[in-house]
Every structure is written in C-alpha cells, then in structure tokens.
Amino acid sequence: MHLTIGSILSAESLAQARALMDQLRWSDGAKTAGPTARRVKRNRQADLSSNAGARLKTLLESALAKHVTFNAATRPKRFSKLLVTETSDGGEYGAHVDNPFMGRGEARIRTDVSFTLFLSDPDSYEGGELVIDQAGATQSVKGQAGDVFVYPSTYLHAVSPVTSGVRRVCVGWIESDIPDAGDRELLFDLENLHASLSRQHTPHSPEMLTVTKLFANLSRRLSR
Known part of the structure; x- marks a missing residue:
C-alpha cells in the first residue's frame, strides 16, 4: 500500500522542526547507505547527536508514534533510527532498494515499510520527487511539508535531482x-x-x- 498521510506535523511543530534543523551539522549522506546505494546517493545527512538534533528526533518520533492513521497503515513493531537529509545543487538518490535489515544486535530490524516525512514546502525547490517503481509503472511523490508518504520497502525507488532550492525530509523504516x-x-x-x-x-x-471480531482474529492470524 502506498499512502500519503496529511499533516503529521502541525504548523507549530513544523516551525519548531525547521528552527532545529537550522542548528544542525550536515555531512555526506553516502556514509549511511549500503554498498550499492552508496554509489548513487548524493545528499547530506543531519547529525542528530547534538542537543538540537536530539530535540528534533524526539519531536518527529512523537508525531509519528501518536498519529492514528500512520499507525493503522504501518502496524509498527519497531522503528529504525530516523534520518534527516537535505538535497540541493543537483543532488539526487539514484534507483535503489532499501536494505532488508538495518541496525545491529537488539536494534536490528527487518524493513517492511519505508516512509518519507516532508519538511520543505514543495514550491521551495525544483525536482526532488520521490519516484516509486511499480512493476513497469512509476509513481512520483512530492508531498506538502508535514505530510508523510508510506510504501513497502520492497520497491525500487529514487529521488530525482534537485535543480534549485533545498529539499529536506525525514526518512525511516518500520x-x-x-x-x-x-x-x-x-x-x-x-x-x-x-x-x-x-x-x-x-x-x-x-x-x-x-x-471487531474479524479485525482481532485476522490480526492474530496475519501477525509475526
């Protein structure tokens, strides 16, 4: 299921997130990509280890965890660490599939659902569409700031080049x-x-x- 969920972040929360992002340090995003994806990833990733980064992480995690529709669509068991990235100056993320597992030890998860939470207004940058390859057809997504797009982690996908402006998003896996x-x-x-x-x-x-009975019994049967 591919689904855009509107206004995960309120206007106030979005303003807070943007103010915190302006205080962060950014580095080459290829550092967190797998061996194949690293070759096609041209963006920057925020360092969330600072005080501002920790506050941003808490704000975004809380918004996702509390949203009824997001939880109904994804049925989270465990989340990956969130990544906040920015893309500009012709940067892109070429076609790739997400790693089937992420993290190590107790933090290791199987990636069933991918999500992109848009943090920049779509008219503030050119390009930067999230493109999903669906067996010969493609879906292009450029969400409003505060919206989140969820989709199965099994699909090839890409981020088209950002030709002007800056695209900032939060991405994660479930x-x-x-x-x-x-x-x-x-x-x-x-x-x-x-x-x-x-x-x-x-x-x-x-x-x-x-x-209620159908939902409960199907949930038991289909869960792992």
Missing part, C-alpha cells in the same frame, strides 16, 4: 507486526470500515461486534 503489504492494506480497510460503522451503530451492536 518492522511491522503485519509483514505482508497486502495484509496490512486489508486490516487498514477493515479498521476504516470499523470507524465508519461506529458512526451508525453502538459498540455492542451485532455489526460492530462482528467487525
């Missing part, structure tokens, strides 16, 4: 309780149906009890 993308979409649709029916029926009506 190990999901529901590893299969199709199963996550099924549960997402069922949860939306539950929300819709709740406006028409009481919690203990036969309709609501049946949908």
Whole structure:
C-alpha cells in the first residue's frame, strides 16, 4: 500500500522542526547507505547527536508514534533510527532498494515499510520527487511539508535531482507486526470500515461486534 498521510506535523511543530534543523551539522549522506546505494546517493545527512538534533528526533518520533492513521497503515513493531537529509545543487538518490535489515544486535530490524516525512514546502525547490517503481509503472511523490508518504520497502525507488532550492525530509523504516503489504492494506480497510460503522451503530451492536471480531482474529492470524 502506498499512502500519503496529511499533516503529521502541525504548523507549530513544523516551525519548531525547521528552527532545529537550522542548528544542525550536515555531512555526506553516502556514509549511511549500503554498498550499492552508496554509489548513487548524493545528499547530506543531519547529525542528530547534538542537543538540537536530539530535540528534533524526539519531536518527529512523537508525531509519528501518536498519529492514528500512520499507525493503522504501518502496524509498527519497531522503528529504525530516523534520518534527516537535505538535497540541493543537483543532488539526487539514484534507483535503489532499501536494505532488508538495518541496525545491529537488539536494534536490528527487518524493513517492511519505508516512509518519507516532508519538511520543505514543495514550491521551495525544483525536482526532488520521490519516484516509486511499480512493476513497469512509476509513481512520483512530492508531498506538502508535514505530510508523510508510506510504501513497502520492497520497491525500487529514487529521488530525482534537485535543480534549485533545498529539499529536506525525514526518512525511516518500520518492522511491522503485519509483514505482508497486502495484509496490512486489508486490516487498514477493515479498521476504516470499523470507524465508519461506529458512526451508525453502538459498540455492542451485532455489526460492530462482528467487525471487531474479524479485525482481532485476522490480526492474530496475519501477525509475526
């Protein structure tokens, strides 16, 4: 499932994030890429070890963790470390697939879901579209600041060259309780149906009890 979720960050939170980003140190983003992706990655990555970086990390993690739609679409079990990157001056990230596993030891996760949280207004830079390759077709995404785009980590994808301005985003990966993308979409649709029916029926009506039962039992069957 490919999904844009609007306004993960409020206007106030977005302003705070931008102020914190202006205090950060930036270095070559290729340092965190895998051997293949490193050859096509031309961007910069923020150092989040400073006080400002830690505050930015907490702000972004909190916004993602609290958002109902984001959690319903991704079913997070564990998150990777967040990365904040900026791309400008013709920088890009060529076609690549994300590593199947990230981190080490107890922090090691399987990457089921990738996400990009847009931090720059789309009209403040040219180019920089996130391009998803879907078996011969492509989807091009350039979200509004504060929006997040989620998609399965299994797809080839790229960031087109930024020809003017600066593109800043937060990216991360999720190990999901529901590893299969199709199963996550099924549960997402069922949860939306539950929300819709709740406006028409009481919690203990036969309709609501049946949908609740279906959701719970499918979640058990499909989880790992």
